[in-house]
Amino acid sequence: MRTLWLLHELGADFELVVHDFGPELRSDTYLAKHPLGRVPALEIDDRVLFETGAITEYLCEVLDSGDLYRAPGDPERMEWLQWLHYAETVAVHGAALTQQHIVIYEDKDRSPLIMKLEARRLEKTLEVLDAHLAGREYLLATFSAVDISVGYSVYVASYFVDLSQFIQVSRWFGTITARESYRRAIPSGSDNYIYKSKRYTCD
Ligand SMILES: N[C@@H](CCC(=O)N[C@@H](CS)C(=O)NCC(=O)O)C(=O)O
Known part of the structure; x- marks a missing residue:
C-alpha cells in the first residue's frame, strides 16, 4: 500500500499485480522476484527490487521531480x-x-x-x-x-x-x-x- 500510494502520488505509469497471501507468494515464479515470498516487489528497468524503504528511495530518485524526495545535499x-x-x-x-x-x-x-x-x-x-x-x-x-x-x-x-x-x-x-x-x-x-x-x- 505504501508503494501504491507513492506511485499514485508520483503520477507514475505502472501495472499493479495483486497476490493473495498464501501459496502464490511461495511459487518459484514469485520467489524469483522476492526470495522471502513477501510483498511488495517492484519490477523496474528489467530488474526487481524488494524492501519498501529501498523501493521508496529508488522511485523518488528516478521519478520524482523534486517534491517527494530529499536528495543527497538537500538540507532535509x-x-x-x-x-x-x-x-x-x-x-x-x-x-x-x-x-x-x-x-x-x-x-x-x-x-x-x-x-x-x-x-x-x-x-x-x-x-x-x-x-x-x-x-x-x-x-x-x-x-x-x-x-x-x-x-x-x-x-x-x-x-x-x-x-x-x-x-x-x-x-x-x-x-x-x-x-x-x-x-x-x-x-x-x-x-x-x-x-x-x-x-x-x-x-
Ligand atoms: N520490510 C519489508 C516487509 C515485507 C512484508 O513483510 N510484507 C508483508 C505484507 S505487509 C508480507 O508480504 N507478508 C506475507 C508473508 O509474510 O507471507 C518491506 O517493507 O518490504
Missing part, C-alpha cells in the same frame, strides 16, 4: 532518511499485532502478553511522532514520501491503538489521507482484505 536529507526508516520501526509492531490478532486463528495460540506489549510499544512510537508533529503540518517542511511511509504505518497502527489520544498524529493523518493518492491506494470492498474489524484489542 537527514530527516527524510530518518523518517523513511522510522516507518519500519512503527510497521514492525503493526505486523506483530496483525500476526497475533489476525494471522493466528486460534485464541489458545495467541499471547495476550505479546499483544499488550506490542500495542504499548506501538503507542510509544506514536508518542514520538505526536511530539515531532506539534506545530508542523508534515514530517518535513512540505509533504514528502516519508509522510506516505510513516502514514501507512499509522494506518496499520489505527487497527490496534486508539489514534484519537495522539492529537497531532490524528490531525496530520487526516491531512495526508485526504489526498487523492491515498484514496486510490487503500483497499476497498475486497473479500480478502486483511482487517475485518475497525479495531482489535485483547482486553
